[in-house]
Amino acid sequence: MNYTNYNMGPxxxxxxxxxxxxxxxxxxxxxxxxxxDEITIRNLLRLILINxxxxxPSERLLSIESENLYDLGYSSVGIISGNFSILSFELxxxxxxYTDDVSLNDYIDFLCEILFNxxxxxxxxxTESFDLVKEKLKNTIESEVENPRKYALNxxxxxxxxxANYSFKxxxxxxxxxxxxxxxxxxxxxxxxxxxxxxxxxIGDVQASDIKNIFNQKxxxxxxxxPVDTHFIEHKKFRVRPKTIKEKRDIxxxxxxxxxxxxxxxxxxxQYVSNIYSFILGGGPxxxxxxxxxxxxxxxxxxxxxxxxxxxxxxxxxGIDKNDYRKAVNLIKKExxxxxxxxxxxxxxxxxxxxxxxxxxxSLDSPSSIISSYVSNEYLGFDLMDERIKKIETVxxxxxxxxxxxxxxxxxxxxxxxxxxxxxxx
Amino acid sequence: xxxxxxxxxxxxxxSETLDNGLKIYVVPMNDKHNIHATFSTNFGSIINxxxxxxxxxxxxxxxxxxxFLEHKLFEQKDGxxxxxxxxxxxxxxxxxxxxxxxxxxxxxxxSFKENLxxxxxxxxxxxxxxxxxxxxxxxxxxxxxxYQDDPIWRMYEGSLYNLINNHPIKYPIIGTKKSxxxxxxxxxxxxxxxxYHPSNMxxxxxxxxxxxxxxxxIKENQAQKKxxxxxxxxxxxxxxxxxxxxxxxEIEMDINISKVALSYKICIDNLKNYSLYEIxxxxxxxFNIKIGQTSLIAEQLKKDNLIYDDFGFEINDIxxxxxxxxxxxxxxxxxxxxxxxxxxxxxxxxxEEFERKKKCSISLLLASGDNLYRINNxxxxxxxxxxxxxxxxxxxxxxxxxxxxxxxxxxxxxxEYSIFIINPKKKDAQ
Numbered sequence: 001m002n003y004t005n006y007n008m009g010p011x012x013x014x015x016x017x018x019x020x021x022x023x024x025x026x027x028x029x030x031x032x033x034x035x036x037d038e039i040t041i042r043n044l045l046r047l048i049l050i051n052x053x054x055x056x057p058s059e060r061l062l063s064i065e066s067e068n069l070y071d072l073g074y075s076s077v078g079i080i081s082g083n084f085s086i087l088s089f090e091l092x093x094x095x096x097x098y099t100d101d102v103s104l105n106d107y108i109d110f111l112c113e114i115l116f117n118x119x120x121x122x123x124x125x126x127t128e129s130f131d132l133v134k135e136k137l138k139n140t141i142e143s144e145v146e147n148p149r150k151y152a153l154n155x156x157x158x159x160x161x162x163x164a165n166y167s168f169k170x171x172x173x174x175x176x177x178x179x180x181x182x183x184x185x186x187x188x189x190x191x192x193x194x195x196x197x198x199x200x201x202x203i204g205d206v207q208a209s210d211i212k213n214i215f216n217q218k219x220x221x222x223x224x225x226x227p228v229d230t231h232f233i234e235h236k237k238f239r240v241r242p243k244t245i246k247e248k249r250d251i252x253x254x255x256x257x258x259x260x261x262x263x264x265x266x267x268x269x270x271q272y273v274s275n276i277y278s279f280i281l282g283g284g285p286x287x288x289x290x291x292x293x294x295x296x297x298x299x300x301x302x303x304x305x306x307x308x309x310x311x312x313x314x315x316x317x318x319g320i321d322k323n324d325y326r327k328a329v330n331l332i333k334k335e336x337x338x339x340x341x342x343x344x345x346x347x348x349x350x351x352x353x354x355x356x357x358x359x360x361x362x363s364l365d366s367p368s369s370i371i372s373s374y375v376s377n378e379y380l381g382f383d384l385m386d387e388r389i390k391k392i393e394t395v396x397x398x399x400x401x402x403x404x405x406x407x408x409x410x411x412x413x414x415x416x417x418x419x420x421x422x423x424x425x426x
Numbered sequence: 427x428x429x430x431x432x433x434x435x436x437x438x439x440x441s442e443t444l445d446n447g448l449k450i451y452v453v454p455m456n457d458k459h460n461i462h463a464t465f466s467t468n469f470g471s472i473i474n475x476x477x478x479x480x481x482x483x484x485x486x487x488x489x490x491x492x493x494f495l496e497h498k499l500f501e502q503k504d505g506x507x508x509x510x511x512x513x514x515x516x517x518x519x520x521x522x523x524x525x526x527x528x529x530x531x532x533x534x535x536x537s538f539k540e541n542l543x544x545x546x547x548x549x550x551x552x553x554x555x556x557x558x559x560x561x562x563x564x565x566x567x568x569x570x571x572x573y574q575d576d577p578i579w580r581m582y583e584g585s586l587y588n589l590i591n592n593h594p595i596k597y598p599i600i601g602t603k604k605s606x607x608x609x610x611x612x613x614x615x616x617x618x619x620x621x622y623h624p625s626n627m628x629x630x631x632x633x634x635x636x637x638x639x640x641x642x643x644i645k646e647n648q649a650q651k652k653x654x655x656x657x658x659x660x661x662x663x664x665x666x667x668x669x670x671x672x673x674x675x676e677i678e679m680d681i682n683i684s685k686v687a688l689s690y691k692i693c694i695d696n697l698k699n700y701s702l703y704e705i706x707x708x709x710x711x712x713f714n715i716k717i718g719q720t721s722l723i724a725e726q727l728k729k730d731n732l733i734y735d736d737f738g739f740e741i742n743d744i745x746x747x748x749x750x751x752x753x754x755x756x757x758x759x760x761x762x763x764x765x766x767x768x769x770x771x772x773x774x775x776x777x778e779e780f781e782r783k784k785k786c787s788i789s790l791l792l793a794s795g796d797n798l799y800r801i802n803n804x805x806x807x808x809x810x811x812x813x814x815x816x817x818x819x820x821x822x823x824x825x826x827x828x829x830x831x832x833x834x835x836x837x838x839x840x841x842e843y844s845i846f847i848i849n850p851k852k853k854d855a856q
Contacts, residue, residue: 020457023793060725064782067720071786094789132728139683139734143755146681148575250680250851252569286513295507298564300570319572347514354516356535362460365798417575 025203040172434820435795440637447625461633469621490601584704
């Protein structure tokens with residue numbers, strides 16, 4: 001595996017040559033400072049761009065073209081990464097070596113068609129496409145609440161701090177959506193092309209210089225680059241007494257979410273100590289939480305913890321019977337306390353480290369995971385794989401105890417379901 | 427030991443059947459950084475009545491027993507949790523139960539020999555007690571509740587329930603609250619002793635391994651254990667009628683947008699000249715062409731705001747039926763169903779579209795060689811569905827042709843279907 005980074009002026013090009021894969025993956029990231037009012041329009045934008053172009057003016061025609069290119073896969077996502085909004089456009093295709101009649105140029109043309117030749121008339125997006133994706137996004141936002149786990153997590157984050165970036169809805173807001181016009185969307189498109197910071201990642205059995213030449217020729221944007229702020233969200237206020245919120249919902253299983261804010265973590269802690277801590281506490285079926293809440297007390301099917309490095313949050317979640325709420329919360333609190341009391345041993349650390357290394361090595365089999373590691377290197381200053389394997393070994397018990405002192409319980413949210421003796425339904 | 431290449435992808439399968447009947451399949455993929463090992467029994471949720479080993483009468487076991495058994499094999503006499511063992515070695519372990527099989531698995535490169543031996547050992551050393559069986563009921567019931575809250579899952583299970591009259595695919599894999607609480611230690615042993623004999627099981631290993639060494643590890647492991655003679659397994663046969671059990675059902679859930687499933691029960695008795703592989707694939711192509719992403723009907727439904735992105739279909743097969751479930755999220759379920767029904771019944775297929783879909787299948791096949799999980803799953807699926815590995819997918823796909831596609835579609839009927847609708851619950855003023 002060989003990594004080359006080109007500064008192409010308006011964009012950065014990262015090429016990872018890897019001859020283990022028969023497919024090539026391309027990820028184009030447009031990154032801009034997060035503004036709550038722009039979340040919705042940026043989502044609409046990424047949706048309309050993959051919904052058709054001038055040459056292939058409908059979702060169906062674009063899709064047919066992708067099938068002609070040996071089932072090229074294409075997609076777009078919008079995420080919130082701390083203080084930034086990132087729109088990603090992804091392409092995944094069979095290496096032209098294995099096809100009879102297409103070349104790398106054809107694939108990159110497809111990408112450029114999506115990004116640079118949208119279905120616009122004057123300074124407006126095509127009305128029919130516009131209405132279609134608007135309905136699509138409306139549907140996505142409306143159905144968000146239908147997933148009780150997603151809804152409960154969202155509610156927890158809102159209760160923790162509804163002004164914080166991490167509590168914003170990544171899909172956007174209906175109230176903003178209603179106001180957007182075809183012309184507004186065009187303005188957002190122009191803004192994205194001119195103002196966003198652009199990084200392109202390519203992985204596959206390709207020559208870096210070929211990729212550079214192709215993008216040099218075809219990827220014609222002219223963004224003005226500005227110094228970049230940090231992605232990380234630092235918390236300023238910590239609750240002395242945790243907030244407890246319960247909300248009723250017509251579901252059979254209650255969803256419990258517990259949020260902690262982390263204070264003043266070092267980059268090393270964010271990358272390594274947090275990982276080991278969360279693995280021991282609630283990282284899998286061998287974790288403290290799983291053993292206590294599920295195995296010893298039969299209160300749940302799932303219970304786990306996860307650390308969000310960019311927003312400096314630790315989230316614990318479980319699905320329980322509402323009558324077990326108090327018991328489950330107490331067990332979870334107890335396990336968290338045990339961690340800060342140092343109630344775990346070197347073997348717990350050892351297996352967390354081995355698991356970390358194993359999954360890191362296994363991620364070398366996945367083009368997406370390799371790209372992710374270069375993305376977090378570029379955006380967050382996180383170490384690359386080789387470095388990670390070395391550094392994870394240096395995590396000590398004291399570091400973990402010290403880390404656990406920086407975690408502050410903030411909010412407990414229960415999406416309360418019905419009683420468990422509901423009638424049997426199929 | 428047998429050694430045979432897949433066509434199209436540059437991979438080879440090493441296979442052997444041991445004296446005790448256990449089948450082993452190993453695919454070395456030496457540029458990978460991981461190993462995926464699965465150990466499966468041909469015992470899934472659809473077996474609920476059989477002659478237990480050593481008995482002579484059919485016995486009915488509670489629904490959900492295969493899944494319950496999967497949970498309980500993680501209970502060991504020495505008190506060591508298999509998850510702890512694998513976690514000590516940094517490996518990921520898990521298990522799952524489907525309608526057709528139960529699989530125990532791990533992935534991880536380090537300590538492979540130890541992990542593989544342990545996988546065989548814990549699955550082959552059951553330890554069920556009244557107490558540990560009782561303890562699991564709360565956990566499994568929480569798992570069931572979790573699925574109950576998922577509208578897509580409810581629709582999927584509801585559709586199968588309505589399509590089927592007798593065959594146990596009618597019932598949820600996990601069972602019902604009552605059946606879960608009815609399960610006893612004796613039920614588990616009865617099923618275990620009958621279906622976990624090595625002759626009813628198979629191991630598939632894919633990834634960075636030495637095939638000969640892998641087979642030898644398993645051989646040595648099995649040679650140290652005693653098993654009863656290979657049992658003759660007798661499972662109740664169900665005669666499934668052509669007609670669907672329930673034509674239409676509507677339920678309510680706490681959702682905002684209605685969900686609908688249009689499900690077909692397709693009898694394939696008229697297609698004796700074709701293999702299941704061909705029938706399955708041609709019908710998959712048919713639905714893909716008629717209602718998939720590149721179909722005119724999907725485009726029209728989207729333009730009319732009748733469907734959004736949550737639209738698709740899946741296919742299952744039992745005995746002489748294929749079961750197709752088409753799902754959509756919509757504000758007008760009945761209208762969507764009528765449009766889809768009309769399109770499915772219009773058997774006109776454009777040849778160019780069929781050829782394009784074939785190109786996609788070939789591309790997917792070539793790329794599958796990159797992924798050790800996909801290769802492992804392909805082998806397991808083949809064994810469950812065809813009782814053997816399909817080595818020549820490449821030629822088989824190339825040989826699929828427009829004439830046979832039309833012939834097959836002409837000889838099946840889409841008259842038996844069932845509709846399942848989930849409507850938003852009327853909300854109280856809050």
